[in-house]
Amino acid sequence: MIQNGDAIPSVAIKLINKGGVTDADSATIFGDGRVVLFTVPGAFTPTCHNNHLPGYVSAADAFRAKGINRVICMTVNDQHVVKAWADASGALGAVEFIADGNGALTKALGLDKDMSGGGMGTRAIRAALIIKDGIVEALFTEDQPGQVTSSGAPAILDIIESMPA
Numbered sequence: 666m667i668q669n670g671d672a673i674p675s676v677a678i679k680l681i682n683k684g685g686v687t688d689a690d691s692a693t694i695f696g697d698g699r700v701v702l703f704t705v706p707g708a709f710t711p712t713c714h715n716n717h718l719p720g721y722v723s724a725a726d727a728f729r730a731k732g733i734n735r736v737i738c739m740t741v742n743d744q745h746v747v748k749a750w751a752d753a754s755g756a757l758g759a760v761e762f763i764a765d766g767n768g769a770l771t772k773a774l775g776l777d778k779d780m781s782g783g784g785m786g787t788r789a790i791r792a793a794l795i796i797k798d799g800i801v802e803a804l805f806t807e808d809q810p811g812q813v814t815s816s817g818a819p820a821i822l823d824i825i826e827s828m829p830a
Contacts, residue, residue, distance in 0.1 A: 666774070666775035666776065666804075666806075667774045667775055667776070667794075667801055667804065668801065668804070669801050669802060669803060669804060670800065670801065671800070671801050672692070672799050672800055672801075673691055673692055673695040673696070673774075673796060673799050673800075673801070674691065674692065674770070674773040674774070675690055675691060675692035675693075676690070676691045676692075676769050676770040676773050677689075677690060677691075677769070678690070678691050678694070678739075678763045678764070678765055678769075678770055679744040679747070679763065679764040679765075679766065680694060680761060680762070680763060681744060681747055681748050681751050681757075681761065681762040681763070681764060682757065682761040682762070683757050683758050685748075686744045686748055686764070691763075691770050691773075692799060694735075694737070694763070695796045695799050696798060696799040697734075697798060697799075698734035698735065698797075698798065699732055699733050699734055699795070699796070699797045699798075700733065700734060700735045700736075700737060700795075700796045700797075701721075701728060701733050701735070701736045701737070701793065701794070701795055701796075701821055701825075702737045702738075702739060702763075702793065702794045702796060703717065703721060703736075703737075703738055703739070703792065703793040703794075703816055703818075703821075704738075704739045704740070704771065704776055704789040704790065704791065704792045704793070704794075704816075705717050705718070705738060705739075705740050705789060705791060706740070706741075706778075706780065706785065706788040706789060706790070706791060707740055707741070707742060707785060707788060708740050708742045708746050708747050708749075708750035709746070709750055709753075713740070713791075716813045716817075717791065717813045717816070717817065718738060718754055718756060718760070719754075720813070720817050720818035720819065721736055721738065721756075721759070721760050721818045722754065722755070722756045722759045722760055723759075723818070724818040724819070724822060725759035725760060726759075727822055728818075728821075728822065728825070731822065731825045731826065732825075733825065735761055736759070736760050736761070737760065737761045737762065737763055738756070738760050738761070738762050738763070739762070739763035739765055739770065739771070739789060740762070740763075740764070740765065740788075740789060741765050741766070741767075741768040741771050741777075741787065741788045741789050742764055742765075742766065743764060743766040744764035744766065746764070747762050747763075747764035748762075748764075750762075765789070768787050768788070768789070771787075771788075771789045772787075776789050776790050776792055776806075777789065777790070778790045790806055790807070791806070791807040791812070791813065791816050792804065792805060792806040792807065792816050793805045793815070793816035793817075793820075793821050795821065795824065795825065795828070802828065803824060803828070805820065805821070805824075
């Protein structure tokens with residue numbers, strides 16, 4: 666698993682924002698400024714859709730006020746599903762999305778988990794990272810399925826307040 670002080674690897678991904686869906690490189694996306702990345706097991710899944718994403722959408726302005734340049738949600742789903750989720754949730758403009766369809770970035774970060782027992786295949790664990798100029802400053806993962814505590818927006822905002830700018 667990626668650790669504090671590690672660089673974000675270079676992996677081809679699909680970035681979804683107000684401009685649409687574009688091909689991008691993860692090292693470029695995270696390489697400039699301060700970014701909060703939160704990872705979720707799946708678009709439209711109950712905890713992700715109802716508990717995790719909404720906190721970041723409502724806190725987007727607070728993150729920006731604390732010097733965060735981008736808030737990005739990543740999931741192992743194809744870009745069509747992620748774009749539909751971004752649109753349906755009303756998150757675009759507040760949050761950008763990474764569709765990691767094959768889980769390449771998720772695996773490169775060591776944030777992957779086999780959820781085949783539940784019929785979901787390999788997915789991202791629920792986590793949040795604070796990244797500055799492509800380097801992980803802090804990583805938080807959840808211990809229990811369906812739990813949004815240490816990776817939720819309120820916890821990450823509190824951590825950012827205690828960190829040097």
